[in-house]
Amino acid sequence: MKLSGEASERAQMAGYDFAAIEKKWQEYWEKNQTFLQPNPGESKFSDGPKFYVLDMFPYPSGAGLHVGHPEGYTATDIIARYKRMRGFNVLHPMGYDAFGLPAEQYAVEHGVHPAVTTQKNIANIERQIKMFGFSYDWSRRVSTTDPEYYRWTQWIFLQMFNSWYDGQADAARPIDELIEDLHSGDLLIDQAGNAVPAKEGDDERAGQSDEPSELPPGCARFDQLDQADQKKLLSDIVRRLESRQLYLTLDGRPVPRPGDDVAASITGMQGGYISFSELSQTEQKQAIEDIKAMLEDGQLVIAPTGQFVDVRSTGGAAPTAMRKFSDLAEKEQRQIIDNHRLAYMAEVPVNWCPKLGTVLANEEVTNEGRSDRGDHPVFRRALNQWMLRITAYSERLLDDLSLVDWPEPIKLMQRNWIGRSEGAEVDFRLADGSDVIRVFTTRPDTLFGATYMVLAPEHPLVDRITTSEQRREVVAYVGAARNKSDMERTADTKEKTGVFTGAYAINPVNEKPIPIWVADYVLTGYGTGAIMAVPAHDTRDFEFANKFNLPIIQVVKPPDGVDWRGFVGDGIAVNSGQFDGLATDEFIRQITVWLEERGIGQGQVNYKLRDWLFSRQRYWGEPFPIIHCDKCGTVGLPEKALPVLLPEMADFTPASSDDPGAPPRPPLGKAADWLNTKCPCCGGPAKRELNTMPQWAGSCWYYLRYLDPENEKCFCDATAEEYWMGKDGADLYVGGAEHAVLHLLYSRFWHKVLFDLGHVSTPEPFGKLFNQGMIRSFAYRDKRGVYIGYGDIDFRDDGAYHKTTGEKLSESVEKMSKGLKNVVNPDDIIAQYGADTFRLYEMFMGPLDASKPWNTRDISGVHRFLQRVWRMIVGDEDQKPLLSQAADPAVEKELHKLIKKASEDIEAMKFNTAIAAMMEFINAVYRAGAIDRGQAERFVLVLGPFAPHVAEELWHVLGNTDSLAYEDWPRFNPAMVAESAVELPVQINGKLRSRINVPVSADQEEIVKAALDDPKIAAALEGKQIVKKIVVPGKMVNIVVK
C-alpha cells in the first residue's frame, strides 16, 4: 500500500487526536475567513441561489449554554455546510439578545453595571458556541445592547409611532397622511374619537351640536331638581371622576368606561378617553364647569336611579354625530392623532411588581401571581403605558399563516392566541329604559333561551343599575373581586360566585324582563364585559343557574338520546318563536339580519389578542426615542437624534417598594442630566421618556440586521434585504417551541409594519420554521425524594446507587435544572470526546423535533464511529489503514446508497438516520477490508457537515490542500443504487413462510412461479386450495389459501 508522504507520516502517529484537530481547524477557518459570506454588490460576492438559515437568538445568561442549545445550532450548521457544498450562498449568522431583566437583576444584586455582566456573559457564551465549530459568519454578529443596533430598534419604534392603521387600506400608513386626510375633511371624527371616512350627509351633521332630545321616560331635567339635589349630584359626579369610575370623552362628556384597553379597542373605541386625574387643576375646574353646562342645557338628564344619563347615548343606537377635525381645539386634535398611532400611550391594567419596581409581561408572572424573577408579589394596577397596536393586525396575522411552512401545532397556537370568534353584538334595554347593555355572543341563535344577564364586576353599569336593596351586597362583591388578582379569580374555577343587582333588562327577542347579575366568571377584557346567559346551552351559565336557581329554558334540540340540559352543540331551534325548526347555523344567519334590521344588534368578530404592553420601568433596555413637552405633547425624536443612549448611571436600581400603590419611579428618572432636554419641535425645555422597551423589542427584527449589520445609514440595505429574504423570507428558522407564540407573533407584527411602510419586501419574515425538541436528562432521587448529583452516584449493572450510602436511587427523565442536579455541561463533554463527537451524538439521539433524554453513556457509540473512520484512513498504532489502491465494487455500491440516503435525510432534517447510514457504510468497508482514495474522499465529504473538524483533517490526509467547505457535494448514480436481484418474503395467508430471490426484472407470473417452486412453500401448500395470489413488485408475495 502506498500513501502520500503526509498520510504515511500520520499513519505512524497515535490515534484520533480530536483536541488538536479541532483547535487546528477552528483556527484555520477563522484565519482564512472560510465562512465569510459577502453581500450582493460586494467584491467577493458570486451570483447564485441563496439560503438563509437562522437560529433563534440566544440570551447570554450567566449560566452559559446547556446541552439543549447546540442541538438546534448543530442542525442548522449541518444544513448550512450542506447547502454551501450544493452551491448556495449561505447566510448563517449568530448574535445575542442581551437586554433584559436577568442581567439587570444580577447586576443590581452584585453591584456591577449590567453592561459589564452582559459583556462577560457574551464572551463566555461565544467561547462555548465557537467550541462546536459552527460555520457562522461571525462578521455579521449583532448584539441588541450595542448602540449601533438599538439605534435601529428605536428607529423602528419611531416608524410605528409615526404611523396609523388605515382600515380602508388594511395597512399601516404614515401618520402625516392621516393628518392630511383629517384636515381635508376626507376623514371625520366619530363620537369615540375614531377617524372614519366621510360619507354622504356627514357634512351637514358634522360640526353641529346635538339638539337636546326628548326626555327619556322617567327621567328628569337637572333644573327640575332642588338645589341640594343638584349639588349632591354634581359632587357625586366629581367623586366618580376622581375615582375613575367615570372618564371624560374628548369633547368633555362624562362617561363610564369599560375597565381596560381591550374593551376599548374591541368595541371600536380607540382609547379616546381622558382620565380626570391626569388633568391639571384648571383643566379639572373647566371640565366640571362643562359638565354643569351640559346638565343645565339638558344634554345630561337625571334617571330614576338618581344617576345622570347622556341623552346622546340613550337607546343604544350607534352614535352618529361626526365632527370635523379642523373644528377641534389643538389639544384635542393632538389627542386624536396620538390615539391613532401604532405606538400609543394608554392607561391599562398591568402586572405591577412593586418589589422589582416594574410592570411585567404576563409570561414574566408565575401561576401563583408572583414574579418569575425573585418570586415577588405582582398586582393588577392601572398605569399609563406605551402600547403597540398589534390588534390592528389580528386578521392579517391569522390569514398569513397560510403563507408559511411552519409546524401545524405552532400555527394552531398562534391561531388560538389571536382567538378570533364570530358572533353578534346585541343590545339589551334596561327595564327602566335608562340605558342599554351590549353583549357579545357567538350563539345569537340561543337568544330566546337567555334567562338572565351577567356583568363583569368592573362593568361601568354595575354601579348605576344596582338597586338600593342590593347595593350593600354588590359593593362587597365587586370590592372583593377587584382585590383578587386574575390568578386568584381563575384559581378556584369550580365554584361560581355572583350577586343580583336588583335590576332587570328586556330580552329583545321576546320582550321578557330578565334579572341582571354581577359575577366574576364574566371577564372585563373580552367582548363587552357583559353576557346574556343561556343556561340551557352554555356550561358556565348552566352551573351558575343551577347554583342560584335561575330559570333554564331549552332552545336547542340535540340529537336523539342526548340531554338538552347543558347541551352546547349545534341542533334544531325550539321555543324560539318564528325561528323554530331552524338549524343552528341558519338560525344564526337569519337572526343576525333580524337584529340588524331592528337596530339592536349586528354581526361582530372578536379577538382574544390584546395590544402589546411595551414599556418597562427598568434600566437595561432600549430607551424610547420620545420627548414629553408641555407645549407640544408627546414628540418623537427626529432620525438624526438617534441613538438615544442609555445614560451612564452609578445607581440603576429601580425604586423598590412593598406598597402596591406606590407610584412607579423608573431608574432613568435619576439621570437628571439626561432626562432634561429640549423639545425638538419648539426648542423649549422638555423631558425624556423614562420607560425602556421590553426584552422582546430587539429580537423582533434581528434577522434583518444580520443581512447588513454594519450599515450606518439604514437598518438594512434594500438590495441585501431583497436578495436574502427572497420571496418567502428566511429559508429555515430553527428554535425551541417555547417561542411559538410571543416572539414569533411579535416579529411577524413588526415585519408587517415594515412591509406596509415599504421597508421590507416580504409579508412574512420566516418562510420555514422548525422546532427542535427539548433535551432532558435523567434525574436521580433517594427515598426521601432528595435529588442526587451524578458525581455522588455509582452506576452499575441494574441501576443507580448512592456512592456513600449504597441506597438504590429512583430514576426519572426531567428538564435540566440546577435544582434537579441533572444539568449536563457541554464543556465537559467536549473536553472528553471532542466537538465532532458531541455534534454527532446530539444528532444521533433521535429525531430533531422529538424531546429526548441525554445519556452520556451512549456517546461512546458515535465516538467509536469517528475512531473507526479515522483508523480506516489513517490507521493507528494497532491497526493499519484500510486505504488501498483497488476500489472494491461492493464498497462503491454502498457508497452510492449512502450518498443518496444522506442527501435525502439532510434535506428532510432526519440527521439521526443519515448518521446511521454512515455507520452502516463504515461497517461495510471494514467487512470488505478496503476502500480506495476516491471512495474515501467522497465519504469524507458526506461526513463533513456533521463532523467538520475530523472531515477537514482527513480531507488533508487524503492529499487535498483546501478546505472541503466549498467542495461539490458528491453525486450518486441511480443505476449503482438499484439492485439486480431482490429477496422477497413469501407469505401464506399473511404469515411469513419463506423467502425467494428473483431478478428485479421478473414479472408477476415469474415471481409467483418462483414462490410456488420454493420447497418450504410447496410443502406448506400441500392439500390446500389457492384462492388468490398477491404480488407487490419489489416488496412481497402473499398466497391466500383455504
Place this chain on the structure above:
RNA sequence: GCGAGGGUGGCGGAAUUGGCAGACGCGCCAGACUUAGGAUCUGGUCCUGAAAGGAUGGGGGUUCGAGUCCCCCCCCUCGCACCA
C-alpha cells in the same frame, strides 16, 4: 375541561403509499488478538419453544396483509384555561 402530539426490546430509537417489525447505536453474551483489557476486530442478542407459536399501551374492527387506517378505553408530554 378544551386543543395538539405521543406510547415499539434492558435503554435511545428505525420502519415511502398498509407489505420481511426492531435499521443504527448503547448495554449484554461469545470468540479472536493480547502481559493485560473498561482498547480493537469478528460474530450473536424481541419473548417462549423441540416444533408450532406470540409480540409495536389495552380492547374491538376493516384488509390477502395493520406499528401504520377506523371505533372505544388507559397512560404520558406540551399548549390554553370561566374567551361568552
